[in-house]
Amino acid sequence: MTERNAMTDLSTNTALREPCVPGLFSEDEGPLLHGARCITCSTPYFPRVAHCRNPACAASHIVSCTFGGEGRLWSYSVADFAPPPPHRYDKPFVPYAIGVVDLDSGLRVVGQMVDPVESMRVGARVSLVIEPIHHDEGKAFTSWKFKLLDR
Protein backbone atom coordinates (compact mmCIF):
# COMPACT_ATOMS: atom_id res chain seq x y z
CA MET A 1 0.00 0.00 0.00
CA THR A 2 1.37 3.44 -0.89
CA GLU A 3 1.66 6.17 1.69
CA ARG A 4 -1.12 8.15 -0.01
CA ASN A 5 -3.55 5.22 0.13
CA ALA A 6 -2.71 4.69 3.78
CA MET A 7 -3.59 8.30 4.44
CA THR A 8 -6.90 7.99 2.62
CA ASP A 9 -7.80 5.00 4.76
CA LEU A 10 -6.98 6.92 7.91
CA SER A 11 -9.12 9.84 6.84
CA THR A 12 -12.27 7.74 6.55
CA ASN A 13 -11.84 6.14 9.96
CA THR A 14 -13.73 8.54 12.22
CA ALA A 15 -11.79 7.49 15.30
CA LEU A 16 -8.65 8.80 13.64
CA ARG A 17 -10.17 12.07 12.41
CA GLU A 18 -9.47 15.13 14.51
CA PRO A 19 -10.52 18.75 13.87
CA CYS A 20 -7.46 20.92 13.09
CA VAL A 21 -8.85 23.40 15.61
CA PRO A 22 -11.39 22.20 18.22
CA GLY A 23 -14.86 23.69 18.66
CA LEU A 24 -15.28 25.42 15.30
CA PHE A 25 -17.13 22.68 13.42
CA SER A 26 -18.50 19.13 13.74
CA GLU A 27 -19.61 16.25 11.52
CA ASP A 28 -21.54 13.89 13.84
CA GLU A 29 -24.86 15.32 12.64
CA GLY A 30 -23.67 16.27 9.19
CA PRO A 31 -21.15 18.99 8.33
CA LEU A 32 -21.81 22.03 10.52
CA LEU A 33 -19.98 25.25 11.37
CA HIS A 34 -20.50 26.39 14.95
CA GLY A 35 -21.35 30.05 14.87
CA ALA A 36 -23.81 32.54 16.24
CA ARG A 37 -26.46 34.99 15.17
CA CYS A 38 -27.71 38.25 16.61
CA ILE A 39 -31.47 37.87 16.85
CA THR A 40 -31.94 41.65 16.88
CA CYS A 41 -30.36 42.37 13.47
CA SER A 42 -29.98 38.77 12.09
CA THR A 43 -26.23 39.18 11.50
CA PRO A 44 -24.57 35.75 11.26
CA TYR A 45 -21.15 35.13 12.81
CA PHE A 46 -18.51 32.45 12.39
CA PRO A 47 -16.72 31.77 14.66
CA ARG A 48 -18.94 32.66 17.60
CA VAL A 49 -18.77 36.16 19.06
CA ALA A 50 -19.75 37.42 22.51
CA HIS A 51 -21.42 40.60 21.23
CA CYS A 52 -23.01 41.75 18.00
CA ARG A 53 -20.47 43.70 15.93
CA ASN A 54 -22.94 45.37 13.58
CA PRO A 55 -22.62 49.11 14.27
CA ALA A 56 -26.21 49.58 13.09
CA CYS A 57 -27.64 47.04 15.55
CA ALA A 58 -29.74 48.57 18.30
CA ALA A 59 -29.19 45.87 20.92
CA SER A 60 -26.82 42.91 20.81
CA HIS A 61 -28.60 39.61 21.44
CA ILE A 62 -26.30 36.77 20.44
CA VAL A 63 -27.45 33.16 20.30
CA SER A 64 -25.37 30.16 19.29
CA CYS A 65 -26.33 28.44 16.05
CA THR A 66 -24.87 26.25 13.35
CA PHE A 67 -24.39 26.87 9.63
CA GLY A 68 -24.32 24.16 7.00
CA GLY A 69 -26.02 23.08 3.83
CA GLU A 70 -25.62 24.75 0.49
CA GLY A 71 -24.51 28.02 -1.01
CA ARG A 72 -23.06 29.74 -4.03
CA LEU A 73 -19.41 30.37 -4.93
CA TRP A 74 -19.03 34.19 -4.81
CA SER A 75 -15.41 34.08 -5.97
CA TYR A 76 -12.30 31.98 -5.52
CA SER A 77 -8.52 32.04 -5.61
CA VAL A 78 -5.86 29.36 -5.84
CA ALA A 79 -2.99 28.48 -3.54
CA ASP A 80 -0.55 27.75 -6.37
CA PHE A 81 2.28 27.61 -3.83
CA ALA A 82 2.15 26.19 -0.32
CA PRO A 83 1.09 28.88 2.16
CA PRO A 84 3.55 29.70 4.95
CA PRO A 85 3.04 28.38 8.51
CA PRO A 86 0.86 28.07 10.52
CA HIS A 87 -0.81 26.32 7.56
CA ARG A 88 -0.03 22.60 7.38
CA TYR A 89 -0.41 20.39 4.34
CA ASP A 90 0.45 16.93 3.02
CA LYS A 91 3.62 16.72 0.92
CA PRO A 92 4.04 16.90 -2.00
CA PHE A 93 1.94 20.07 -2.06
CA VAL A 94 -1.01 19.98 -4.44
CA PRO A 95 -2.47 23.41 -5.40
CA TYR A 96 -6.05 23.91 -4.21
CA ALA A 97 -8.80 26.45 -4.77
CA ILE A 98 -9.98 28.64 -1.90
CA GLY A 99 -13.65 29.56 -2.15
CA VAL A 100 -15.54 32.52 -0.78
CA VAL A 101 -19.03 31.06 -0.47
CA ASP A 102 -22.38 32.72 0.21
CA LEU A 103 -24.29 30.14 2.24
CA ASP A 104 -28.05 30.28 1.73
CA SER A 105 -28.32 31.16 5.43
CA GLY A 106 -26.65 34.54 4.75
CA LEU A 107 -23.10 33.79 5.87
CA ARG A 108 -20.19 34.57 3.52
CA VAL A 109 -17.41 32.19 4.49
CA VAL A 110 -13.98 31.22 3.19
CA GLY A 111 -12.88 27.61 2.85
CA GLN A 112 -10.84 25.22 0.76
CA MET A 113 -12.56 23.69 -2.25
CA VAL A 114 -12.53 19.89 -2.59
CA ASP A 115 -12.70 19.79 -6.40
CA PRO A 116 -9.80 20.49 -8.80
CA VAL A 117 -8.94 24.09 -9.62
CA GLU A 118 -9.96 23.68 -13.29
CA SER A 119 -13.56 22.88 -12.34
CA MET A 120 -14.14 26.14 -10.44
CA ARG A 121 -16.55 28.78 -11.73
CA VAL A 122 -17.98 31.85 -10.03
CA GLY A 123 -21.68 31.33 -9.25
CA ALA A 124 -21.48 27.52 -8.90
CA ARG A 125 -23.67 25.80 -6.27
CA VAL A 126 -21.69 24.18 -3.48
CA SER A 127 -22.24 22.31 -0.23
CA LEU A 128 -20.35 22.34 3.06
CA VAL A 129 -18.28 19.25 3.87
CA ILE A 130 -15.74 18.26 6.53
CA GLU A 131 -12.56 16.81 5.00
CA PRO A 132 -8.92 16.24 5.97
CA ILE A 133 -6.52 19.10 5.26
CA HIS A 134 -3.39 17.23 6.36
CA HIS A 135 -2.21 14.03 8.04
CA ASP A 136 0.15 13.79 10.97
CA GLU A 137 1.02 11.26 13.70
CA GLY A 138 -1.38 8.69 12.25
CA LYS A 139 -4.33 11.09 12.29
CA ALA A 140 -6.31 12.95 9.66
CA PHE A 141 -6.71 16.58 10.71
CA THR A 142 -9.96 17.92 9.33
CA SER A 143 -11.39 21.31 8.41
CA TRP A 144 -14.48 22.60 6.65
CA LYS A 145 -14.40 22.71 2.87
CA PHE A 146 -16.84 23.18 0.00
CA LYS A 147 -17.81 20.72 -2.71
CA LEU A 148 -19.26 21.61 -6.11
CA LEU A 149 -22.79 20.25 -6.51
CA ASP A 150 -23.03 20.02 -10.30
CA ARG A 151 -19.81 18.46 -11.47
Added chain:
Amino acid sequence: MQEVVVLGVGMHRFGKTGDAIVGGKSVTELCRHAVDMAMKDAGVSWRQVQAVSAASSRFSGGKGWGLNGNDVVEDLGCTGIPVYNLSAGCAAGGNAFNVGYSLVAGGIHDLVLVVGGEVMPKGMIQTSGVEDINDPEYLRQRCVGMPGPAFWATLARRRMFDHGTTEEQMAQVTVKARKCSESNPFARFQKAVSLDEVLASPYVSNPLRLFEICPVSNGAAASVICSKDMARRFTSKPITVATSTVATIGFDDALPRSLAGPVPNGPSFHTEAKAAVMKAFERSGIGPRDIGFTELQDNTCYYELAFPEEWGLCEPGEAERLLEAGETTPTGRMPINPSGGFVSFGEATTAMGVFQIAELTWQLRGQAGGRQVPGAKVGLAQTNGLGGNATAAILKR
Protein backbone atom coordinates in the same frame (compact mmCIF):
# COMPACT_ATOMS: atom_id res chain seq x y z
CA MET B 1 -5.15 74.32 11.91
CA GLN B 2 -1.73 75.18 10.50
CA GLU B 3 -1.11 74.55 6.84
CA VAL B 4 1.40 71.69 6.44
CA VAL B 5 4.06 71.37 3.74
CA VAL B 6 6.58 68.77 2.64
CA LEU B 7 10.02 70.32 2.95
CA GLY B 8 12.20 67.38 1.95
CA VAL B 9 12.06 63.71 0.97
CA GLY B 10 14.53 60.85 0.75
CA MET B 11 14.65 57.17 -0.11
CA HIS B 12 16.98 54.21 -0.15
CA ARG B 13 16.65 52.30 -3.39
CA PHE B 14 14.63 49.13 -2.87
CA GLY B 15 16.32 45.76 -3.15
CA LYS B 16 16.47 42.24 -1.80
CA THR B 17 18.67 40.93 1.01
CA GLY B 18 22.07 39.98 -0.42
CA ASP B 19 21.75 41.82 -3.73
CA ALA B 20 24.03 44.63 -4.96
CA ILE B 21 21.52 47.32 -3.85
CA VAL B 22 20.81 46.64 -0.18
CA GLY B 23 23.21 43.77 0.52
CA GLY B 24 23.17 43.04 4.23
CA LYS B 25 22.19 46.54 5.35
CA SER B 26 20.08 46.71 8.49
CA VAL B 27 16.78 48.57 8.59
CA THR B 28 18.51 51.27 10.65
CA GLU B 29 21.13 51.76 7.91
CA LEU B 30 18.44 51.94 5.23
CA CYS B 31 16.46 54.47 7.28
CA ARG B 32 19.60 56.52 7.96
CA HIS B 33 20.22 56.87 4.24
CA ALA B 34 16.64 57.98 3.57
CA VAL B 35 16.57 60.36 6.55
CA ASP B 36 19.92 61.98 5.69
CA MET B 37 18.70 62.51 2.13
CA ALA B 38 15.37 63.99 3.30
CA MET B 39 17.04 66.36 5.78
CA LYS B 40 19.56 67.50 3.14
CA ASP B 41 16.70 67.96 0.65
CA ALA B 42 14.84 70.03 3.25
CA GLY B 43 17.93 71.96 4.32
CA VAL B 44 17.33 71.13 7.99
CA SER B 45 19.67 69.66 10.59
CA TRP B 46 18.81 66.81 12.97
CA ARG B 47 18.69 69.20 15.94
CA GLN B 48 15.86 71.14 14.26
CA VAL B 49 13.62 68.04 14.12
CA GLN B 50 11.00 68.37 16.88
CA ALA B 51 9.40 64.91 16.70
CA VAL B 52 9.59 61.63 14.80
CA SER B 53 6.58 59.77 13.46
CA ALA B 54 7.69 56.31 12.38
CA ALA B 55 6.07 53.21 10.92
CA SER B 56 6.34 50.17 13.20
CA SER B 57 7.66 46.98 11.68
CA ARG B 58 7.08 43.48 13.00
CA PHE B 59 9.75 42.10 10.67
CA SER B 60 12.91 44.07 11.42
CA GLY B 61 14.50 46.38 13.99
CA GLY B 62 12.40 48.16 16.57
CA LYS B 63 13.76 45.95 19.36
CA GLY B 64 11.09 43.40 18.45
CA TRP B 65 8.39 45.78 19.67
CA GLY B 66 7.98 47.94 16.60
CA LEU B 67 10.00 50.74 18.16
CA ASN B 68 11.53 51.63 14.80
CA GLY B 69 11.32 55.37 15.43
CA ASN B 70 13.42 54.92 18.56
CA ASP B 71 16.09 53.10 16.52
CA VAL B 72 16.22 56.06 14.11
CA VAL B 73 16.53 58.57 16.95
CA GLU B 74 19.27 56.58 18.68
CA ASP B 75 21.20 56.34 15.42
CA LEU B 76 20.98 60.07 14.72
CA GLY B 77 21.66 61.08 18.32
CA CYS B 78 19.22 61.15 21.23
CA THR B 79 17.91 64.69 21.55
CA GLY B 80 15.03 63.78 23.83
CA ILE B 81 12.32 64.47 21.24
CA PRO B 82 8.98 62.64 21.22
CA VAL B 83 8.77 59.52 19.05
CA TYR B 84 5.53 58.03 17.75
CA ASN B 85 5.64 54.42 16.49
CA LEU B 86 2.63 53.59 14.36
CA SER B 87 1.43 50.10 13.56
CA ALA B 88 -1.10 49.54 10.76
CA GLY B 89 0.27 46.61 8.75
CA CYS B 90 1.24 47.73 5.26
CA ALA B 91 -0.55 51.05 5.85
CA ALA B 92 1.85 51.95 8.70
CA GLY B 93 3.87 54.40 6.57
CA GLY B 94 0.67 56.20 5.62
CA ASN B 95 -0.41 56.23 9.25
CA ALA B 96 2.96 57.65 10.32
CA PHE B 97 2.58 60.41 7.74
CA ASN B 98 -0.93 61.13 9.00
CA VAL B 99 0.19 61.41 12.60
CA GLY B 100 3.12 63.66 11.61
CA TYR B 101 0.71 65.77 9.57
CA SER B 102 -1.78 65.96 12.43
CA LEU B 103 0.90 67.03 14.91
CA VAL B 104 1.98 69.89 12.66
CA ALA B 105 -1.55 70.83 11.53
CA GLY B 106 -2.70 70.89 15.16
CA GLY B 107 0.16 73.15 16.15
CA ILE B 108 1.77 70.66 18.54
CA HIS B 109 5.04 70.67 16.59
CA ASP B 110 6.34 72.77 13.70
CA LEU B 111 8.82 70.35 12.13
CA VAL B 112 8.45 66.56 12.12
CA LEU B 113 10.39 63.71 10.53
CA VAL B 114 8.30 60.87 9.06
CA VAL B 115 10.09 57.61 8.33
CA GLY B 116 9.44 54.01 7.38
CA GLY B 117 11.90 51.23 6.58
CA GLU B 118 11.95 47.49 6.29
CA VAL B 119 14.18 44.44 5.92
CA MET B 120 11.76 41.70 4.91
CA PRO B 121 12.01 37.96 5.43
CA LYS B 122 11.95 35.92 2.22
CA GLY B 123 8.81 34.52 0.65
CA MET B 124 5.12 35.04 1.27
CA ILE B 125 4.34 37.15 4.30
CA GLN B 126 3.17 35.08 7.23
CA THR B 127 0.11 37.10 8.16
CA SER B 128 -0.33 35.73 11.64
CA GLY B 129 2.53 36.05 14.05
CA VAL B 130 0.94 34.02 16.82
CA GLU B 131 -0.50 30.51 17.26
CA ASP B 132 -3.61 31.54 19.14
CA ILE B 133 -7.07 30.16 18.35
CA ASN B 134 -8.55 33.52 19.37
CA ASP B 135 -6.63 35.19 16.54
CA PRO B 136 -8.74 35.13 13.34
CA GLU B 137 -5.57 35.35 11.21
CA TYR B 138 -4.28 32.18 12.83
CA LEU B 139 -7.59 30.39 12.24
CA ARG B 140 -7.67 31.45 8.60
CA GLN B 141 -4.18 30.10 7.95
CA ARG B 142 -4.58 26.95 10.04
CA CYS B 143 -8.06 25.93 8.88
CA VAL B 144 -8.04 27.20 5.29
CA GLY B 145 -4.53 28.21 4.22
CA MET B 146 -5.27 31.53 2.51
CA PRO B 147 -2.09 33.59 2.09
CA GLY B 148 -2.09 37.31 1.20
CA PRO B 149 -2.05 36.92 -2.60
CA ALA B 150 -5.23 34.79 -2.38
CA PHE B 151 -7.16 37.84 -1.11
CA TRP B 152 -6.12 39.81 -4.18
CA ALA B 153 -6.81 36.85 -6.47
CA THR B 154 -10.33 36.42 -5.02
CA LEU B 155 -11.13 40.07 -5.79
CA ALA B 156 -9.49 39.90 -9.23
CA ARG B 157 -11.47 36.75 -10.09
CA ARG B 158 -14.69 38.48 -9.07
CA ARG B 159 -13.81 41.49 -11.27
CA MET B 160 -13.28 39.11 -14.21
CA PHE B 161 -16.80 37.80 -13.54
CA ASP B 162 -18.41 41.23 -13.05
CA HIS B 163 -16.61 43.24 -15.76
CA GLY B 164 -15.16 40.68 -18.14
CA THR B 165 -11.60 41.72 -17.29
CA THR B 166 -9.10 39.41 -18.99
CA GLU B 167 -5.79 38.02 -17.77
CA GLU B 168 -4.11 39.87 -20.67
CA GLN B 169 -5.50 43.19 -19.39
CA MET B 170 -4.16 42.55 -15.91
CA ALA B 171 -0.79 41.66 -17.42
CA GLN B 172 -0.90 44.92 -19.38
CA VAL B 173 -0.94 46.86 -16.08
CA THR B 174 2.41 45.30 -15.18
CA VAL B 175 3.83 46.12 -18.60
CA LYS B 176 2.81 49.76 -18.06
CA ALA B 177 4.23 49.82 -14.50
CA ARG B 178 7.58 48.29 -15.42
CA LYS B 179 7.93 50.72 -18.32
CA CYS B 180 7.68 53.58 -15.77
CA SER B 181 10.28 51.93 -13.54
CA GLU B 182 12.94 52.24 -16.24
CA SER B 183 13.36 55.89 -15.32
CA ASN B 184 13.09 55.51 -11.54
CA PRO B 185 16.53 55.25 -9.90
CA PHE B 186 14.91 54.08 -6.63
CA ALA B 187 12.96 51.14 -8.09
CA ARG B 188 14.22 47.62 -7.40
CA PHE B 189 13.35 46.54 -10.95
CA GLN B 190 14.31 49.09 -13.59
CA LYS B 191 13.71 47.01 -16.66
CA ALA B 192 10.64 46.88 -18.88
CA VAL B 193 8.88 43.56 -19.43
CA SER B 194 6.79 42.40 -22.38
CA LEU B 195 3.22 41.14 -22.23
CA ASP B 196 4.48 37.67 -23.17
CA GLU B 197 7.00 37.69 -20.32
CA VAL B 198 4.30 38.63 -17.80
CA LEU B 199 1.94 35.96 -19.12
CA ALA B 200 4.75 33.39 -19.03
CA SER B 201 5.43 34.03 -15.33
CA PRO B 202 3.89 31.36 -13.07
CA TYR B 203 0.65 31.82 -11.18
CA VAL B 204 1.18 32.71 -7.52
CA SER B 205 -2.54 32.72 -6.90
CA ASN B 206 -4.52 32.12 -10.06
CA PRO B 207 -5.49 34.40 -11.86
CA LEU B 208 -2.56 36.48 -10.57
CA ARG B 209 0.97 35.76 -11.77
CA LEU B 210 4.41 36.33 -10.28
CA PHE B 211 4.98 39.54 -12.28
CA GLU B 212 1.54 40.85 -11.35
CA ILE B 213 2.01 40.92 -7.59
CA CYS B 214 4.61 42.76 -5.56
CA PRO B 215 7.44 40.76 -4.05
CA VAL B 216 8.78 41.71 -0.62
CA SER B 217 11.69 44.17 -0.66
CA ASN B 218 14.08 45.97 1.66
CA GLY B 219 14.00 49.75 1.52
CA ALA B 220 13.29 52.96 3.39
CA ALA B 221 11.73 56.35 2.80
CA ALA B 222 11.58 59.57 4.80
CA SER B 223 10.02 62.99 4.62
CA VAL B 224 10.47 66.20 6.57
CA ILE B 225 7.23 68.10 7.03
CA CYS B 226 6.63 71.45 8.68
CA SER B 227 4.19 74.32 9.05
CA LYS B 228 3.87 76.69 6.10
CA ASP B 229 5.04 79.56 8.30
CA MET B 230 8.22 77.77 9.22
CA ALA B 231 8.79 76.61 5.63
CA ARG B 232 9.43 80.19 4.54
CA ARG B 233 12.81 79.96 6.30
CA PHE B 234 13.86 77.06 4.11
CA THR B 235 12.23 77.31 0.69
CA SER B 236 10.08 79.52 -1.50
CA LYS B 237 8.41 76.54 -3.22
CA PRO B 238 7.20 73.99 -0.66
CA ILE B 239 4.79 71.22 -1.60
CA THR B 240 1.50 71.65 0.26
CA VAL B 241 -0.22 68.78 2.04
CA ALA B 242 -3.84 69.44 1.04
CA THR B 243 -4.93 66.69 3.44
CA SER B 244 -3.97 63.36 5.00
CA THR B 245 -6.57 60.85 6.15
CA VAL B 246 -6.88 57.44 7.81
CA ALA B 247 -9.81 55.04 7.70
CA THR B 248 -10.65 51.46 8.59
CA ILE B 249 -12.82 48.77 7.02
CA GLY B 250 -16.61 48.92 7.01
CA PHE B 251 -18.77 46.27 8.64
CA ASP B 252 -20.36 45.42 5.26
CA ASP B 253 -17.09 44.90 3.36
CA ALA B 254 -17.40 42.32 0.57
CA LEU B 255 -14.35 40.24 1.50
CA PRO B 256 -14.26 38.49 4.90
CA ARG B 257 -10.87 39.29 6.41
CA SER B 258 -10.96 36.44 8.89
CA LEU B 259 -13.25 33.45 8.30
CA ALA B 260 -16.68 34.83 7.56
CA GLY B 261 -19.01 37.80 7.51
CA PRO B 262 -22.57 38.60 6.55
CA VAL B 263 -23.40 38.55 2.82
CA PRO B 264 -23.46 42.29 1.96
CA ASN B 265 -26.51 43.91 0.39
CA GLY B 266 -24.64 45.33 -2.60
CA PRO B 267 -21.14 45.99 -3.95
CA SER B 268 -18.89 46.93 -1.03
CA PHE B 269 -15.32 46.40 -2.17
CA HIS B 270 -12.22 47.81 -0.45
CA THR B 271 -14.28 49.86 2.00
CA GLU B 272 -11.22 51.03 3.98
CA ALA B 273 -9.42 52.41 0.93
CA LYS B 274 -12.55 54.04 -0.40
CA ALA B 275 -13.35 55.65 2.95
CA ALA B 276 -9.82 57.09 3.29
CA VAL B 277 -9.88 58.54 -0.23
CA MET B 278 -13.45 59.91 0.02
CA LYS B 279 -12.56 61.58 3.29
CA ALA B 280 -9.50 63.11 1.61
CA PHE B 281 -11.66 64.58 -1.17
CA GLU B 282 -14.13 65.93 1.37
CA ARG B 283 -11.53 67.51 3.66
CA SER B 284 -9.40 69.07 0.92
CA GLY B 285 -12.25 70.25 -1.27
CA ILE B 286 -10.34 68.62 -4.13
CA GLY B 287 -12.51 66.30 -6.21
CA PRO B 288 -11.57 63.13 -8.09
CA ARG B 289 -11.51 64.96 -11.41
CA ASP B 290 -8.99 67.51 -10.00
CA ILE B 291 -6.44 64.76 -9.31
CA GLY B 292 -3.57 65.00 -11.79
CA PHE B 293 -1.95 61.65 -10.93
CA THR B 294 -2.25 58.88 -8.35
CA GLU B 295 0.11 56.61 -6.44
CA LEU B 296 -2.05 53.74 -5.16
CA GLN B 297 -1.18 50.51 -3.40
CA ASP B 298 -0.73 48.07 -6.27
CA ASN B 299 0.14 44.97 -4.27
CA THR B 300 -1.36 43.53 -7.40
CA CYS B 301 -2.13 45.02 -10.79
CA TYR B 302 -5.82 44.34 -10.08
CA TYR B 303 -6.00 47.36 -7.77
CA GLU B 304 -4.99 49.69 -10.60
CA LEU B 305 -8.19 48.67 -12.37
CA ALA B 306 -10.57 48.60 -9.40
CA PHE B 307 -9.55 51.61 -7.30
CA PRO B 308 -9.77 54.46 -9.87
CA GLU B 309 -13.37 53.45 -10.61
CA GLU B 310 -14.38 53.22 -6.98
CA TRP B 311 -12.92 56.64 -6.19
CA GLY B 312 -14.53 58.38 -9.15
CA LEU B 313 -11.29 59.00 -11.04
CA CYS B 314 -13.05 57.31 -13.96
CA GLU B 315 -16.40 55.64 -14.66
CA PRO B 316 -17.23 52.12 -13.40
CA GLY B 317 -16.06 49.52 -15.93
CA GLU B 318 -13.88 52.07 -17.76
CA ALA B 319 -10.47 51.21 -16.28
CA GLU B 320 -9.51 48.54 -18.82
CA ARG B 321 -10.31 50.83 -21.75
CA LEU B 322 -8.22 53.67 -20.26
CA LEU B 323 -5.36 51.26 -19.66
CA GLU B 324 -5.44 49.95 -23.22
CA ALA B 325 -5.59 53.52 -24.58
CA GLY B 326 -2.43 54.41 -22.62
CA GLU B 327 -4.30 56.89 -20.42
CA THR B 328 -2.81 55.50 -17.18
CA THR B 329 0.79 56.20 -18.28
CA PRO B 330 2.52 59.35 -16.95
CA THR B 331 1.55 61.28 -20.11
CA GLY B 332 -2.05 59.98 -20.22
CA ARG B 333 -5.30 61.51 -18.93
CA MET B 334 -5.34 59.50 -15.69
CA PRO B 335 -1.74 58.65 -14.72
CA ILE B 336 -1.56 55.82 -12.18
CA ASN B 337 1.64 54.91 -10.33
CA PRO B 338 4.16 56.85 -12.44
CA SER B 339 6.80 55.64 -9.95
CA GLY B 340 6.40 52.11 -11.27
CA GLY B 341 4.42 51.18 -8.18
CA PHE B 342 4.77 48.27 -5.79
CA VAL B 343 5.01 45.91 -8.77
CA SER B 344 8.36 47.57 -9.66
CA PHE B 345 9.58 48.35 -6.15
CA GLY B 346 8.45 45.32 -4.23
CA GLU B 347 6.90 46.02 -0.90
CA ALA B 348 9.06 47.14 1.99
CA THR B 349 5.79 47.02 3.87
CA THR B 350 5.92 49.88 6.36
CA ALA B 351 7.96 52.18 4.10
CA MET B 352 5.32 52.37 1.38
CA GLY B 353 3.15 55.23 2.65
CA VAL B 354 6.28 57.39 2.94
CA PHE B 355 7.63 56.17 -0.42
CA GLN B 356 4.43 57.53 -2.00
CA ILE B 357 4.93 60.95 -0.36
CA ALA B 358 8.44 61.09 -1.84
CA GLU B 359 7.20 60.24 -5.34
CA LEU B 360 4.35 62.77 -5.13
CA THR B 361 6.83 65.44 -4.03
CA TRP B 362 9.28 64.72 -6.85
CA GLN B 363 6.42 64.73 -9.39
CA LEU B 364 5.00 68.02 -8.10
CA ARG B 365 8.44 69.64 -8.17
CA GLY B 366 9.00 68.42 -11.73
CA GLN B 367 11.96 66.28 -10.64
CA ALA B 368 10.67 62.89 -11.85
CA GLY B 369 12.77 62.64 -15.01
CA GLY B 370 11.57 60.17 -17.64
CA ARG B 371 8.48 59.23 -15.60
CA GLN B 372 7.40 62.86 -15.06
CA VAL B 373 3.68 63.64 -15.28
CA PRO B 374 3.73 66.81 -17.41
CA GLY B 375 2.63 69.86 -15.42
CA ALA B 376 1.71 67.80 -12.33
CA LYS B 377 -0.19 70.02 -9.87
CA VAL B 378 -2.20 67.69 -7.60
CA GLY B 379 -1.33 64.13 -6.59
CA LEU B 380 -3.22 61.47 -4.60
CA ALA B 381 -1.58 58.71 -2.53
CA GLN B 382 -3.26 55.68 -0.91
CA THR B 383 -2.20 52.68 1.18
CA ASN B 384 -3.92 49.56 2.57
CA GLY B 385 -2.87 47.40 5.48
CA LEU B 386 -3.73 44.27 7.44
CA GLY B 387 -6.45 44.77 10.01
CA GLY B 388 -8.59 46.77 7.58
CA ASN B 389 -6.37 49.87 7.66
CA ALA B 390 -6.09 52.44 4.89
CA THR B 391 -4.67 55.92 4.41
CA ALA B 392 -4.81 58.64 1.79
CA ALA B 393 -3.03 61.92 1.20
CA ILE B 394 -3.39 64.69 -1.35
CA LEU B 395 -0.38 66.89 -2.13
CA LYS B 396 -0.36 69.97 -4.36
CA ARG B 397 1.99 72.67 -5.52
